[in-house]
Structure formats: structure tokens, C-alpha cells
Amino acid sequence: MLLNYLKIAVRNLLRSKSFSAINIFGLSVGMTCCMLLLLYIRSELSYDKYQEHADRLYLMAQETIVGKGNKGASMEKNSTASAPYAFALKSEFPEIEQVARLWINLIDDKALLQIRENGKSVKAFYETKGYQVDSTFFDLFSYSFTEGNAHTALIDQHSVVLSEELAHKLFGNGPALNKLIRIGGTSGNGEDFKVTGVYRDESARSHIDAKFFLPISAGWVGGFLREGKVDFCCNNMFVTYLKLRPGADPGKLQQKFPAFMAKYAANDLKNVGFDKKLFLVPVPDIHLFDEINTIVTPTNTTTYLYILASIALFTLLIACINFMNLSTARSAKRAAEVGVRKVMGAERGSLIGQFLGESMVLSLLALSIAVALVIIMLPVFNQLTNKSLEFSELFEPRIILTFVGLALLTGLLAGSYPAFYLSMFNPAQVLKGKFTNTLSAVALRRGLVVFQFVISVGLVLATFVIQEQMRFLRNTSLGFTQDQQIAISLSSREAHEIYTAYRNEILQNNQIVGAAGTQYYPGINNATDFLLYKPEQTALNGQSVKTNQVDYDYLQTMGFKLAAGRMFSHQFPGDTANRLVVNEATLRKFQIPLNKAIGQKLNFDWQGQTHHFEIVGVLKDFHFENLRQTIQPFTFLLNRQPDFNYIIVHVKTANMGQVLGFLEQKWKTLRPDEPFTYTFLNEDFQKNYAAEARTSRIVGYFTVISILISCLGLFGLAAFAAQQRTKEIGVRKVLGASVANIVLLLSRDFLALVAIAILIASPIGWWAMNKWLQNFAYKIAIPWWVFMVAGLLAVLIAFITVAYQAMRAALVNPVKSLRSE
Numbered sequence: 001m002l003l004n005y006l007k008i009a010v011r012n013l014l015r016s017k018s019f020s021a022i023n024i025f026g027l028s029v030g031m032t033c034c035m036l037l038l039l040y041i042r043s044e045l046s047y048d049k050y051q052e053h054a055d056r057l058y059l060m061a062q063e064t065i066v067g068k069g070n071k072g073a074s075m076e077k078n079s080t081a082s083a084p085y086a087f088a089l090k091s092e093f094p095e096i097e098q099v100a101r102l103w104i105n106l107i108d109d110k111a112l113l114q115i116r117e118n119g120k121s122v123k124a125f126y127e128t129k130g131y132q133v134d135s136t137f138f139d140l141f142s143y144s145f146t147e148g149n150a151h152t153a154l155i156d157q158h159s160v161v162l163s164e165e166l167a168h169k170l171f172g173n174g175p176a177l178n179k180l181i182r183i184g185g186t187s188g189n190g191e192d193f194k195v196t197g198v199y200r201d202e203s204a205r206s207h208i209d210a211k212f213f214l215p216i217s218a219g220w221v222g223g224f225l226r227e228g229k230v231d232f233c234c235n236n237m238f239v240t241y242l243k244l245r246p247g248a249d250p251g252k253l254q255q256k257f258p259a260f261m262a263k264y265a266a267n268d269l270k271n272v273g274f275d276k277k278l279f280l281v282p283v284p285d286i287h288l289f290d291e292i293n294t295i296v297t298p299t300n301t302t303t304y305l306y307i308l309a310s311i312a313l314f315t316l317l318i319a320c321i322n323f324m325n326l327s328t329a330r331s332a333k334r335a336a337e338v339g340v341r342k343v344m345g346a347e348r349g350s351l352i353g354q355f356l357g358e359s360m361v362l363s364l365l366a367l368s369i370a371v372a373l374v375i376i377m378l379p380v381f382n383q384l385t386n387k388s389l390e391f392s393e394l395f396e397p398r399i400i401l402t403f404v405g406l407a408l409l410t411g412l413l414a415g416s417y418p419a420f421y422l423s424m425f426n427p428a429q430v431l432k433g434k435f436t437n438t439l440s441a442v443a444l445r446r447g448l449v450v451f452q453f454v455i456s457v458g459l460v461l462a463t464f465v466i467q468e469q470m471r472f473l474r475n476t477s478l479g480f481t482q483d484q485q486i487a488i489s490l491s492s493r494e495a496h497e498i499y500t501a502y503r504n505e506i507l508q509n510n511q512i513v514g515a516a517g518t519q520y521y522p523g524i525n526n527a528t529d530f531l532l533y534k535p536e537q538t539a540l541n542g543q544s545v546k547t548n549q550v551d552y553d554y555l556q557t558m559g560f561k562l563a564a565g566r567m568f569s570h571q572f573p574g575d576t577a578n579r580l581v582v583n584e585a586t587l588r589k590f591q592i593p594l595n596k597a598i599g600q601k602l603n604f605d606w607q608g609q610t611h612h613f614e615i616v617g618v619l620k621d622f623h624f625e626n627l628r629q630t631i632q633p634f635t636f637l638l639n640r641q642p643d644f645n646y647i648i649v650h651v652k653t654a655n656m657g658q659v660l661g662f663l664e665q666k667w668k669t670l671r672p673d674e675p676f677t678y679t680f681l682n683e684d685f686q687k688n689y690a691a692e693a694r695t696s697r698i699v700g701y702f703t704v705i706s707i708l709i710s711c712l713g714l715f716g717l718a719a720f721a722a723q724q725r726t727k728e729i730g731v732r733k734v735l736g737a738s739v740a741n742i743v744l745l746l747s748r749d750f751l752a753l754v755a756i757a758i759l760i761a762s763p764i765g766w767w768a769m770n771k772w773l774q775n776f777a778y779k780i781a782i783p784w785w786v787f788m789v790a791g792l793l794a795v796l797i798a799f800i801t802v803a804y805q806a807m808r809a810a811l812v813n814p815v816k817s818l819r820s821e
Contacts, residue, residue, distance in 0.1 A: 020362070022716045023323050026709050027366035027410060030319030032373040033705055035403055036381050037312035039374075039389050041305050042399075047287035048206050052142040053243055056097075057283035058250060059295065060085060060240040065275040079239055079295040080104075083230040085278075086134070086240045088264055093256065095248035100137040102208070102239040103221050104296065105130070105187050106527035107519075107645060112184030112492045112674060115170055122673045126491060127166065129211040130187055131296075132221055137213065140243045147177040148197030154215045157222065161197040161213040184492030184674070186220035193218070207286045208296050232265035233272050234606075237527070239296060241283070250280050272531060272539055272605060294525075304695065311702050314455045318706055320413050321448045322713030323359065356412065363411030367403065384697055386690070446753055449717070452710040453757030454764070457794045459703035461765035462772075464786040466696045469773065472780045473689050478522065479622025481559030484656075485681035486649040487521055488663065498670045499642040505666045511653040514557035517644030518550045521558075522624040523685030530635070532602045532613070534590060539605050543589050545582075546624065546632060549639035555581060555619070557650045565598040565617035568638045572616075575638050581617040586633035594618060613637075626688035627778040648681070707794075711801045714750060718805035739807065746806035747799055754798045758791040765790075 048054060063077050086099040105111070111130045115123040138150035145153075146164060153161050160181060167176040176195045184190050193214065201211075216222065224235075244250060257278040261269075269275055281289050290301035375391060382389055393399060490496050503515050520526040528549075531542035552575075555567040563584055568575050580602065587597055600615045613635075621631045651659050660678070667676040686693075732742065766782060773779040 019326055019716065022712050023326060023362055024366050024369065026319040026322045026712045027363060028369035028373065029705060029709055030316040031366055031370035031403075031406065031410065032377065033315040033702060034312040034406065035370060035374050036377065037308050038402070038406075039393060039399075040381075040385055040387060041308060041312075043205075043387060043389060044287065044300060044305055046205055048284045050142070050202065050205055051283065053140065054284050055282075056244045056246065056248070057140060058242045058244065059281040059283060059286055060089065060242055061279055061281050061292065061295075062236070063277040063279065064236075065277070077292050078236060079292050080236045081238055081240050081278075082232050082234060082236055083225060083238050084232055084264075086238070086242075088232075089240075089242065089260070092260055092264075093253060095244055095253050096242050097245045098136050098139050098243045100134040100140050100241050100243075101216060102137070102241070102296065103132040103216055103237060104239070105132070105185075105219075105221075106237070106525060107220065108185040108187065108489075108491045109524070109645070110185075110489060110491050110677070111187045112495075113170065114182040114184070114673065116180075116182060123170070124673055124675055125169070126489070126675050126677050127211055129209050130214065131208065131210050131212075132187065132214045132216045132218060134216050137241075140241055141208070143199040143202065145197050145199050147175060148195075150197060150199075153197035154213065156194070156196065157215050157217045158191060158193050159196040159215060160193040161199065162195060163201045163211050164198055165201050166211045167195070167198045183214070183219075184494070187214055188219050190493055191218075207283075207299075231268040232261075233268040233274070233276075242280070250282075254278070254280050272542070274531070274542070298691070300691070304691070307695070308698065311459070311699070311706075314459075315702060315706050315709065316410060318452050318455060318709045318713070320410060321452050322709065322716065323362070325445045325448055325713055326716045356416070360408060360411035363407045366410075367407035370407075371403070384701065385694060445717070449714065449750070449753045450757045450760070452713060453754050453794060453798070454761045456703070456707045456710045457758055457761035457790055458765045458768070459699065459706055460790040460793060461761065461786055462769060463696070463700045463703045464790060465765075465769040465773075465780075465782055466692070466699060468780050468783065468786070469776065470689065470692060470696050472778075473627055473692070474686065476623075476627065476778065478685070479561065479620060480522065481650065482522075482682040482685060484651045484653070485558070486651060486660075486663070486678050487681050487684065488647045488649060488667075488676075488678045490517075490645055490647060491677075492674060495671060495674060496643055499644060499647060502666060502670055503647060505670075506649065506663060509659070509662055511651055511655075511659050511662075513650040513652050514553055515647055515649045516551040516554035516557045517639075517642065517647050518548060518554050519639075519645050520548050521646060521648055521681060521684075522622065523626075523681060523688060526624060530604045532590075532604050532635075535601050535603055535612075542605075543633065545586060545589070546634045547637060548634070549577075549637050549644075551639065551642075551644065554648065555636065557648055559650070560622060561620040563618045563620045564594050565615070567617050568636070575616070577637050577639065578611070578613050579616045579638060580613045581619060581636040582615055583619050583631070583634045584621045585631045586635060587618065589633045626685070628688075628776050630777040707797060711797060714798060714801045715805065718746065718750065718802040743803050743806040747802045750798060750802045751795060754794055755791075758787075758794060762787050762791070 048057075051057060059079060060081060061077060061079050062081050083101070086101050090096045090099045110126040110128045113125045113127050117123075133154065135154040138153060143150060147167075148161070153159060160183070162170070162176060170176065170181065171179055176198050179195045180192045181195065182188070182190065182192050216225070224230075244253070261276065261278065265276065281295075286295050286299065287297075288300055288302050288305070289295065290299050290303075292299060371394070374394065378389060378391060381387075394403075490499060499517055503517070506512055507515055519528065526546050526548060528547045529544050530547050531539065532545050533539055533542040550568070552568050552570055560567075565581075566572075567581060568579070582597075584594070586592075587594060590600075590602070592600055597615050597618050602613045602615070604611045604613065622634075623631060624634055625632070649663065653659050663678070664676040667674075732745070737745075766787075769782060773782075
């Protein structure tokens with residue numbers, strides 16, 4: 001019997017080629033979208049799951065409470081802590097088996113790696129994603145070493161562990177073990193390091209996207225730790241990981257943290273006027289822990305995954321709706337078959353099984369096409385989502401079972417209503433030719449068309465709003481000159497030393513408006529802050545203020561706008577590291593009127609001493625972070641020592657390539673063994689919106705796909721509507737109806753359904769996009785025109801789709817139309 005059902009299913013598919021093609025194509029495209037998005041979601045959920053001790057690994061994070069002496073204390077969750085916490089926790093709690101710290105070098109954004117071989121030229125590279133860790137790091141985290149021993153690799157202060165990718169880049173295909181690398185900048189202080197290990201790169205599945213590891217005892221941070229000037233309150237720059245013993249309860253351990261803080265940290269925190277609360281985050285949960293923006297790498301949000309899952313579900317639902325609509329519309333063609341089968345003794349259950357089987361066959365055919373489409377589209381999808389999903393993942397047993405299950409579920413979902421609807425026909429009525437589509441079936445089809453276009457119009461609205469917000473992010477004035485600003489990295493001690501000479505050389509070019517050094521610049525992470533307070537207050541009233549040390553001409557080079565006072569200048573020899581230029585947000589935070597700001601004193605306590613600062617200038621507010629955050633207090637200090645991480649070069653030219661060539665030539669004159677690297681400031685700032693840009697692209701592409709699938713269904717329904725009204729069309733043409741009248745007649749009902757969908761989708765879309773916009777401190781007001789354009793677009797696409805079929809029917813000779821009946 002099953003073989004018989006299969007034969008009948010195949011015959012029906014071949015008999016109705018257009019119906020089958022629409023359904024198979026629609027389902028395969030819907031499945032392709034769903035499968036690609038499921039692969040992406042699976043990838044996001046799999047971060048750090050591969051770790052051998054994943055269930056026992058935890059990040060020790062903290063919540064800092066600042067301004068306890070003020071009415072409104074601020075609280076901020078951070079992934080980094082002070083240096084002593086790790087080993088103090090281990091000594092205090094037997095539940096903790098091992099600990100390790102990771103230090104992210106925020107002083108240099110990259111490290112200079114040099115290979116010096118006898119008789120050969122120096123090979124020099126800048127590399128990012130290098131981290132310094134305790135020697136215990138590989139006791140916690142599982143890395144597959146191809147060379148060296150993980151447990152002893154970082155014991156020596158001058159050892160380095162490389163990823164396979166970096167090892168091949170530096171040493172080719174030969175062994176890297178025991179080779180020497182000179183590492184510049186604050187990571188290595190220009191010293192030689194021996195390669196003690198090479199590991200397979202797992203960064204695509206880990207929140208730690210490392211290309212190389214150095215001991216935490218090396219470089220600047222090693223010297224800092226050896227000085228012993230560490231406490232439990234300040235210098236919160238170490239990511240602290242704990243590995244619990246088997247059976248240890250993390251919840252009970254966390255309950256002991258307040259007593260630990262009272263014992264170890266209370267005095268240090270009291271001196272600086274803020275408090276801390278410790279809490280644990282399971283390492284496999286870090287990537288989606290969106291309460292902290294960055295934990296080594298930027299975290300993602302589960303909301304984003306819900307959006308993608310919804311798009312996947314809705315795209316597949318639209319394809320399923322097409323199947324249901326076309327199947328019920330064609331019910332008249334299957335009615336006689338059902339009548340005969342019932343007269344011959346077929347039970348309703350067997351008929352339901354037959355029709356469900358047909359939908360399953362069609363669904364499995366669509367699956368085979370979808371798998372081929374996924375293989376073809378995966379490279380494009382990887383580029384779209386900035387992922388590295390591989391073909392091999394498609395053939396993992398769990399993935400295969402998931403996709404087959406998805407196909408069967410799709411077949412069941414799409415075929416359920418048609419199966420139950422067709423199986424309930426009265427055989428006597430059907431065989432007498434008295435079968436008509438029931439009102440409920442027609443109403444359901446119309447309802448499903450409305451639902452399809454509600455989804456499509458909603459996605460169109462989302463696309464427009466996201467694109468408008470992205471345009472707003474790109475074009476909003478940031479409060480400084482961001483165009484034609486070049487940021488040149490000074491990532492080694494030698495580069496720091498040539499700063500003054502290099503600056504003087506490049507300023508001789510009349511296409512360069514200005515050049516100045518800085519520790520940070522807008523758009524990148526500014527890691528330094530001071531806890532400032534007024535002289536009449538105490539540290540308990542302190543407010544956290546971001547701080548940047550700059551050269552004399554930096555503020556002018558960046559084009560900041562002055563609100564009061566002055567900027568740093570060579571004309572004022574008294575400008576020292578104790579003079580401040582602040583933004584307007586700083587004045588608001590300390591409730592200082594603008595007309596009384598100049599000369600205002602602010603204090604900062606550090607290592608038992610009080611440092612006094614004086615405000616000499618106030619800048620109009622500017623965005624140093626992305627537009628998700630409100631503008632926060634910011635201060636500039638003058639650094640009269642030429643010790644900067646970057647030099648910002650403001651150029652005015654129509655030939656950027658020529659200026660860049662000039663900058664590189666001058667660099668090579670002074671530093672021939674060090675690569676010249678630069679970025680454009682405006683591009684760096686836009687990198688902060690990479691996630692939003694990715695969302696915009698994904699929603700845009702899948703909106704087009706959802707509209708395409710919806711139109712396929714509408715195309716099929718219009719064809720059947722025209723076929724059912726063949727005689728009516730013929731009569732109307734004989735009575736003088738024009739082609740336009742016939743097109744309007746057949747299009748009117750479908751356009752009414754689209755109009756209803758627009759009315760439903762508009763408020764839902766407005767609500768959903770308003771929720772999304774709440775992620776931004778600075779955002780657009782949703783413009784009225786997006787609803788009009790989305791609605792007109794939906795009506796136009798639906799009209800074109802239906803009108804094609806309507807015109808075909810209208811152009812048929814009425815004699816043929818009437819004869820067909």
C-alpha cells in the first residue's frame with residue numbers, strides 16, 4: 001500500500017507540473033533559508049562547548065558601584081578585575097581547583113613580531129589578538145597542541161605559543177618549535193621569545209580569539225605585577241577564570257563572595273570610595289552574556305538569535321502556507337478521486353495518510369534541492385554573516401537528523417490541513433458533481449495569504465527602519481572632524497621614540513593639516529579612567545571619568561569645538577599633566593555651570609596621594625563611543641613626554657594614495673624594519689556597528705526571499721482563480737468587458753487581502769522596530785514614509801504577480817473560454 005501511495009504521489013506531482021514546481025521551489029527556498037540560519041544559530045550557541053572542562057569553567061566578573069556618597073550611585077558590570085583576586089580566591093576556597101588570568105593589551109592594539117635569521121632580511125609583521133596569560137591557562141582551557149606541551153609551554157617568561165595559522169605565516173610549513181621571535185611594543189619590550197607550543201586554531205568557536213599567547217610575567221604587565229603595587233580596587237584589567245573541582249556548587253561558592261570581599265577588599269575599596277560585587281558566569285555562556293558588551297571579544301545577544309530564528313521560522317511558514325493554499329485551491333481536482341476511494345471502502349485515516357505521504361514526498365524532494373542550495377550558498381552566507389561555517393558541518397549526524405526532521409515536520413505542517421480537508425468530502429455529493437469549495441476553506445486561504453503578507457510587509461518595514469538607522473549612524477555629526485583623519489599605530493618602543501622626528505617630517509607636506517599623538521582616539525576602546533571629585537567632597541563622592549593623554553595639537557587636529565576656555569597650547573608653559581580639558585558632560589556630572597567651569601578644581605586619589613587638577617577648557621560634547629551609549633564625562637590631560645600609542649594625521653587632499661605613500665616613505669626612512677600600518681578614523685568608528693550592519697544585510701536579503709515565496713503562492717492562487725472563472729471571463733468579454741476590466745476583476749480580491757495585511761503589519765512593525773531602536777541612545781524617529789513605501793511596494797508586487805495571470809486569462813479568445821465549459 002505504501003508503494004501504491006508513493007506511485008500516486010509521483011503521478012500527481014507529474015500531472016500538475018506548475019503546481020509541483022511552485023511548491024517544491026517555494027519549500028526548497030524556505031528550507032534553505034531555515035537551514036542556513038539554523039547553522040548560524042547553532043554556531044553561536046556552540047561557543048566554548050568543546051572545552052574538556054566546560055561544565056567547571058567560570059569567569060569571575062564584577063559589578064562596580066560608583067558614587068555611593070551621591071543620590072544616584074551608578075552600577076556597571078565588568079569582565080575584568082584587579083590582579084590579586086585570582087590567587088586569593090584559590091587560597092580561600094577549596095572548591096576552586098585552579099585559576100588563570102588573561103590580560104588584554106589595551107596599550108598597543110597590535111604587537112610587532114620580527115624574525116631575524118642570519119644572512120636574511122628581517123621579516124616583520126604586526127599581529128593582533130595576542131594575549132598574556134598565567135602559566136596555568138592551559139590547565140583550564142583545552143587547546144589541541146601540534147607542537148610542544150600545553151602544561152609547560154608558558155612557564156618560562158620568554159616563551160610564546162602560536163596558533164597554526166600564525167606559525168605557518170612566520171615559519172612556513174616547517175616546525176616552529178624552539179624558533180625565536182622578537183616581540184615589540186608593551187607585550188614583549190623588544191625582547192626575544194622562544195616558541196614553546198603550536199595549537200590548532202579554535203577561535204571560531206571560542207570567546208578567546210587568540211593568535212598567540214605570552215606569559216603574563218612578560219612585557220609591561222609583567223613589570224607592573226613584579227612591582228607589587230596591586231590592590232583589590234584599582235587596575236581592573238585582568239580577565240579572571242576559575243576551574244571548580246568536580247561536584248563543586250557554583251551557586252554556593254558565589255554566596256561566599258561577600259564575606260571574601262569583606263576580608264580582602266573592604267579597606268582598599270573604602271579608600272577609593274566605591275564598592276564591588278563578584279559573580280560567576282559559566283564560560284560556555286560568555287559569548288551570549290549581553291549584560292557585558294565585551295568579554296575578551298564582543299558578546300552577542302540572544303535577542304539577535306531570536307530575530308534570526310523568527311526569520312527562519314516565518315520564511316518556512318510562508319512556504320508551507322503556499323502548499324496549503326494551493327492544495328486546498330486544487331481540491332476540486334482531487335474531489336472525484338476522494339469520492340471514488342471512499343466508495344471503494346477507503347477509511348478517512350488512510351486518505352489522511354495518503355495526502356500526508358504526498359506532502360512528505362514533496363518535502364523530501366525540496367530537502368534534496370535545499371541541501372544543494374545550502375552547499376552553493378554557504379560561502380556567500382559566510383561572507384554575509386562574517387562566519388566560517390564549513391561544508392563538513394552539514395554532514396554531521398546531528399545536523400543530518402535535524403534537517404531530515406525539519407523536512408518531515410515541514411511536510412506534516414504543510415500537508416496537515418489539506419489532508420484533513422480533502423479526506424472529509426462527502427462521496428455522494430462529490431460524485432454527483434456538486435462539490436464546491438466551502439466558505440471555511442476559502443476564508444482560511446484568504447487568512448493565510450494575509451498572514452504571508454503581514455510577515456513580508458513587516459520584514460520590509462524592518463529593512464527600511466534598520467537602513468535608516470544605519471544611515472543615521474553613518475551621517476550623524478560626532479562632534480569632531482572624522483573624515484580624512486588617518487590613525488597611524490606606534491606599536492613598539494622604537495616607534496614611540498621616533499614620534500617627534502616623524503611628526504616634524506610629515507608636517508612639511510602642505511597636504512597635511514595637522515598631526516598629533518594620543519593614547520586613544522574616538523571609536524576604539526578607551527581603557528583609562530579617573531575617579532574625580534570636587535575639593536569640598538571626598539572620594540566617596542567620586543565619579544568615574546574617561547581620560548586620555550594627548551599632545552599639544554591633538555584637540556585642534558581632531559577638530560573638537562570649544563565651549564569655554566581654551567585648548568592645550570605651547571603658548572601656555574604652565575600646561576602640565578595637572579591641567580584638564582573636559583567635555584560638557586563632565587560639567588553636568590559634577591553640576592558645574594559652564595560660566596564657572598574655568599579654574600574649577602577636581603581631585604583624584606591614587607596610591608595614598610591626592611592629585612589636584614584644574615579645568616582650563618571645556619569642549620562641546622562629542623561621541624567617543626558608539627551611538628548606543630549616551631555621551632559620558634571625558635577629560636584630556638597633556639602628555640609632554642612623546643609617549644603615545646597613535647599619531648593622528650589630518651589631511652586635506654583629493655589624492656589620498658599620494659599622501660599615504662608620502663607617510664609610508666617617511667616612516668621607512670626612520671623605521672625600516674617596522675611595517676607602516678594605518679587606519680581611517682571614520683572606518684574604525686563604523687566598525688562599532690558591525691553587528692547592526694550584519695543584521696541589516698541579513699534582514700534585507702531574507703525580506704526579498706520572503707516576498708519572492710509569497711508571490712509564488714499568490715501567482716499559483718491567481719492562476720487557479722483565473723481557471724475557475726474561465727466561463728465568467730468569457731461571458732464578460734462577450735458583453736464588452738475590456739482587458740483592464742478583467743485584470744481589475746481578478747486582482748481586486750487579492751489586493752484587498754494585501755491591504756488588510758498592511759493594516760495589520762504596520763502597528764506590529766512599528767512596535768517591534770521601536771523595541772529594537774531602544775538599543776541606541778541616539779536614534780531616528782520612525783518616519784511615516786516607511787509605512788507608505790512598504791505598503792505601496794507590497795501592493796505593487798502583488799498587483800504585478802496577479803496581473804500577469806489575469807492578463808493571460810483576459811487575452812484568451814472568449815469562444816475558447818465558453819467552449820471549455
